[in-house]
Amino acid sequence: MLHKILSIDKATVRYLNATLFNGLSFEIKKGENWALVGESGSGKSALLQTIAGRFNITGGNIRYHFWDEAASKANTGEVTTPHKMIALVEPRHHFRNLSNTTDFYYQQRYNSSDSEDALTVADHLNAAKHSGSTEAFWTVEKVSRLLRLDELLDKQIIKLSNGETKRLMIAASLLKNPVLLMLDNPLTGLDVKTREKFNNIIKQIAASGISIIMATSVHEIPAVITHVAVLNKGAIVHESKIEDFKPELFEGDKTDWIATDELNTLLNINKSTATYNLIVKMEQVHIQYGDKVVLDNINWQINPGERWALLGPNGSGKSTLLSLINGDNPQAYANQIILFDKKRGTGESIWDIKKKIGFVSPELHQYFPTDNSCLQVIESGYYDTLGLFRPGSKEKAEIALRWMKALEIEQYARTLLKNVPASAQRLCLLARALVKNPPLLIFDEPCQGMDDHQQMHFKNLVDTICRLSNVTLIYVTHYQHEIPNSVDKVLRLEKGKTVL
CATH class of the missing domain: 3.40.50.300 (P-loop containing nucleotide triphosphate hydrolases)
Known part of the structure; x- marks a missing residue:
């Protein structure tokens, strides 16, 4: 025995x-x-x-x-x-x-x-x-x-x-x-x-x-x-x-329903009227730390309304590449990078960039403070801050709650982020990325830890957003089945270089 x-x-x-x-x-x-x-x-x-x-x-x-x-x-x-x-x-x-x-x-x-x-x-x-x-x-x-x-x-x-x-x-x-x-x-x-x-x-x-x-x-x-x-x-x-x-x-619940009319309404709240010729343009981008080359001669152009998958193994340079777009990497100033029609280093601030981007990543989840309620976390997306550091707005909170309902997490609205399941935490950060209706969405491994139904619902939600709007999308995943159907372009990295 x-x-x-x-x-x-x-x-x-x-x-x-x-x-x-x-x-x-x-x-x-x-x-x-x-x-x-x-x-x-x-x-x-x-x-x-x-x-x-x-x-x-x-x-x-x-x-x-x-x-x-x-x-x-x-x-x-x-x-x-x-x-x-x-x-x-x-x-x-x-x-x-x-x-x-x-x-x-x-x-x-x-x-x-x-x-x-x-x-x-x-x-x-x-x-x-x-x-x-x-x-x-x-x-x-x-x-x-x-x-x-x-x-x-x-x-x-x-x-x-x-x-x-x-x-x-x-x-x-x-x-x-x-x-x-x-x-x-x-x-x-x-x-x-x-x-x-x-x-x-x-x-x-x-x-x-x-x-x-x-x-x-x-x-x-x-x-x-x-x-x-x-x-x-x-x-x-x-x-x-x-x-x-x-x-x-x-296996999880395979039924799904997207409230298309409500989603369409949300996508038109405070929608920006600005138009761009280029979302991203990189020419011969090179990033190096000491002797370690992280990105080598990267050329990438993203036009408005395009939907890209950014693929590659762990350590291939994907997160560093995204950090150049999201304004987090100071080496962007030493490279030829255009974001939203402006060359980096010509007077725009990091906040000018971030307000045009809805971003989520495993690293953001790792370091995001967890002492706000989930609703406050989502409302912080209006200000691009890691948490809500000002009095809440009733109007913004109501919109944030509607996004929570769209992602099927409204039951956690008043619960502290640290006290909800990890998958619900990630969904809160996804709602935070969506709440301000930015022209560019960057989803870096967004479905980590989600169950089957959550993955399916989020994928359907992204495809519906892409159908209803002209949003530009960069999507990173290690799972082929997670890539939304709306994605039709691919940039693949390996050891810091683009590969076919």
């Missing part, structure tokens, strides 16, 4: 004033690896956080059987808590600067002097190394090879792409040599090549004796998974062995 690693028995789990689970029961045995699936907000992340000890258990109990065994064998003081033997990889990182006193900020990666205050990948991994007295299986050398970090060891962590950051987070968690590794949507942000190799990565982790629990989509369950738990509205509604699991029974 397999030994239990962890068991939860009829637990009541609370966070702040909310009850997350009532009568929760769940157990993991040695040799088992679990996938948690379910719609957005069903409780997958909350279950991982519960196991990690982040929430209060006010009824029932949770027992870490691996801890009982380890504590009986350990010298006094060697093992302090069971949570030290668990690693959780969350959607957002918690990197600190060299002084360990100040959080990173959104534009820091593009400002060379400020980015020097960041650890390198090698520094971060060395700091995460297992500190126990026993010899560790997972070493810096092993995790660097497994997660393809060898070529990034000297790179500052603030300059990593979204996918590179995710690989580093997984590598750092392995260096704890945990008994239990928990992954919250680990494939988010990873390019096609890394996703294809993920099965082998997880297989090697499991082969080292680590048990795995991962929140994921029903469409992306690695071969090493032995069991599946389906969650719905804060309850485990189904458990089975992987060979008995029928994913088609648990």
Whole structure:
């Protein structure tokens, strides 16, 4: 009989004033690896956080059987808590600067002097190394090879792409040599090549004796998974062995409806009457940090009303290219770049640029303050600020709420951003990008973490917006099926260069 690693028995789990689970029961045995699936907000992340000890258990109990065994064998003081033997990889990182006193900020990666205050990948991994007295299986050398970090060891962590950051987070968690590794949507942000190799990565982790629990989509369950738990509205509604699991029974709602008349009305509120001959024109753009060339001889012209997909693997230069358009990268002034018919450096401010762009990206989500309500976050889109720092406007708040309804998130209007599911946070930032009706929309991996229905609804919404308006669109994704049907032009990057 397999030994239990962890068991939860009829637990009541609370966070702040909310009850997350009532009568929760769940157990993991040695040799088992679990996938948690379910719609957005069903409780997958909350279950991982519960196991990690982040929430209060006010009824029932949770027992870490691996801890009982380890504590009986350990010298006094060697093992302090069971949570030290668990690693959780969350959607957002918690990197600190060299002084360990100040959080990173959104534009820091593009400002060379400020980015020097960041650890390198090698520094971060060395700091995460297992500190126990026993010899560790997972070493810096092993995790660097497994997660393809060898070529990034000297790179500052603030300059990593979204996918590179995710690989580093997984590598750092392995260096704890945990008994239990928990992954919250680990494939988010990873390019096609890394996703294809993920099965082998997880297989090697499991082969080292680590048990795995991962929140994921029903469409992306690695071969090493032995069991599946389906969650719905804060309850485990189904458990089975992987060979008995029928994913088609648990796919999201495939029906969708777009309120076209309402969307058309929203798109004409405060609509700009300005017209442009060029949205973007880049000629021989070159971006370099030290000896590292990030963009090499990029030529790109975007005309009004065009819809582009910007594609390429992690680290290919996509985010840097977008930062030149969005006004976040000071190296734009040293290059031949025209935005909205004006050459960069001819008197326009960063705010003149941003007011014409609706922008969302994984990095914006990472660094966006979370202490505003979701409605306030969306209203801040009128001012291009990271949060609402002025008294709210009743008129603007009403329009923001209408955009929330269009994106099916109005139930979160008065809830703080930090207290809603990650997918709802991203949808709030998408509404923030749309609320001012800008002539250019830049959506960088907008569907990260969304369930099937949310992805379908957002894709249909974008296509409807493109049909009803002359908006220009740049869309970035690692998933071909996410690209809206309205997109008909492609720019592909690889190692900082355009490729056919």
